[in-house]
Amino acid sequence: MTGVKLLFAHDTECSLIAAAALVNTAGSDGEGLPDVAALDAFYTVHSYSGRHEHTEAELRAVRALRPRLRRIWHAEVDEIVSIVNALLREHRALPQLITHDAEPYHLHAVPRDAPLATRMAVEAAMAIADVVRGGELRRLRTCDHPDCDNVLVDLSKNRSRRFCEAGCGNRAAVSAYRARKAAARS
Ligand SMILES: [Zn+2]
Numbered sequence: 001m002t003g004v005k006l007l008f009a010h011d012t013e014c015s016l017i018a019a020a021a022l023v024n025t026a027g028s029d030g031e032g033l034p035d036v037a038a039l040d041a042f043y044t045v046h047s048y049s050g051r052h053e054h055t056e057a058e059l060r061a062v063r064a065l066r067p068r069l070r071r072i073w074h075a076e077v078d079e080i081v082s083i084v085n086a087l088l089r090e091h092r093a094l095p096q097l098i099t100h101d102a103e104p105y106h107l108h109a110v111p112r113d114a115p116l117a118t119r120m121a122v123e124a125a126m127a128i129a130d131v132v133r134g135g136e137l138r139r140l141r142t143c144d145h146p147d148c149d150n151v152l153v154d155l156s157k158n159r160s161r162r163f164c165e166a167g168c169g170n171r172a173a174v175s176a177y178r179a180r181k182a183a184a185r186s
């Protein structure tokens with residue numbers, strides 16, 4: 001134990017980051033999951049485990065989940081709650097503490113051999129449920145960059161995160177610098 005207090009449980013934070021990243025694959029920069037290989041990469045980057053079919057049908061199911069998850073970032077609490085409850089209900093979520101791959105005990109609410117899109121949906125719903133219960137929905141935000149509609153999860157202590165992970169922080173710094181220079185010249 002490091003003594004560092006997490007805002008949410010570790011599995012919740014991982015799920016929130018993965019859910020935001022999944023939403024952003026359907027962002028303003030075009031299709032981020034164009035083929036099965038892209039989904040394979042996403043699966044690896046976000047340390048998923050369990051069933052993974054590498055099929056077009058699986059890819060379609062994962063893509064189809066995105067608009068519903070994106071809605072969570074834009075909706076008010078009552079709508080968020082109804083999305084979360086509907087996802088948990090539809091997939092017959094039944095939370096169980098389990099351990100696998102040398103990970104500490106954490107919650108899975110559907111079996112590991114459930115379809116990938118189902119597990120993604122339920123993981124996201126369970127994580128968002130924690131955010132709602134913690135009164136921390138303000139941490140689900142959209143990127144401050146005017147040309148970007150990516151979503152983000154602000155897990156910083158002082159709720160200071162403004163930009164998504166697609167480099168918008170740097171882009172904003174560069175435009176601010178150029179604006180200052182232009183102002184200095186005129
Ligand atoms: Zn697990």
Ligand SMILES: [Zn+2]
Pocket residue numbers: 143144145148149150163164165166167168
């Ligand atoms: Zn951005």
